[in-house]
Amino acid sequence: MNRFAWITVASLIAALTLGLAAHAEVRSLRGDRPIDAGAQMFDKKRPKTLEGGFKRAWKTAPPAIPHSIDKDRITLEDNSCMRCHSAENFKKEKAPKVGDSHFLAADGTKLKDISARRYFCNQCHVPQMDAKPLVENTFSAK
Ligand code: HEC
Ligand code: HEC
Numbered sequence: 001m002n003r004f005a006w007i008t009v010a011s012l013i014a015a016l017t018l019g020l021a022a023h024a025e026v027r028s029l030r031g032d033r034p035i036d037a038g039a040q041m042f043d044k045k046r047p048k049t050l051e052g053g054f055k056r057a058w059k060t061a062p063p064a065i066p067h068s069i070d071k072d073r074i075t076l077e078d079n080s081c082m083r084c085h086s087a088e089n090f091k092k093e094k095a096p097k098v099g100d101s102h103f104l105a106a107d108g109t110k111l112k113d114i115s116a117r118r119y120f121c122n123q124c125h126v127p128q129m130d131a132k133p134l135v136e137n138t139f140s141a142k
Contacts, residue, residue, distance in 0.1 A: 029134050047127035053096075054128060057141040062124040069127055074120055081121045082114065 033040060050066040072080040084093035102118040103111045118124075 042131075045129040045131050047129055050128075055141070057139075065122075065125050065127045067127070069122065074122070079114075079119060079121070086114070 030040070047068045047070075048066070049068070053066045054064040056063055069081075074081065082098075083089055084095040085098045087097055089095075090097040098114065098118070102114055105111055105115055106117065
């Protein structure tokens, strides 16, 4: 074999070894379930409720939602969360008002209505369930 052929063979072996090593690290949440076996169904869990709310993981963390949101809908026309959490309704509904930060535009201007950046509440706020984590998580709140 000439030099060029040797280099080609060596590169192929290197690529294959690297490829296998990389492959070993990628683990799908499906586990070893075959692609054609369909998704595994999980037990339906009820969201946890907690009077007074959950402790925040850190000072400026978005608080977790301490009630069910199964009936809530966030669409272009309506945001049912704001029926209780808006500045107009929160007192009547005995709910905490959305944070002041939720009324700031990207450039810091104060807005009358909730900022578009904060419209999709469950982008940041999520209900809690007593479920086994899908992957190991060693995060601990300070
Ligand atoms: C029917 C009224 C109502 C609706 C609708 C509602 N909430 Fe609430 N929410 C409450 C009340 C009341 C509390 C306070 C519960 C407590 O602390 O005991 C609360 C608490 C929260 C908290 C915790 C705040 C904190 O400081 O701990 C978050 C976050 C929250 N709600 C988000 C949402 C989101 C997001 C939606 C829509 C998907 C929503 N809520 C819909 C009444 C409502
Ligand atoms: C981009 C992320 C983000 C989105 C979207 C968002 N929030 Fe928040 N929210 C936060 C963070 C971070 C905090 C805690 C700091 C603060 O008050 O700004 C918070 C605080 C809150 C609190 C507690 C306020 C307090 O003074 O204790 C409520 C209630 C709340 N949000 C409700 C909502 C509702 C309802 C929506 C949708 C209309 C929403 N949030 C959308 C990030 C978000």
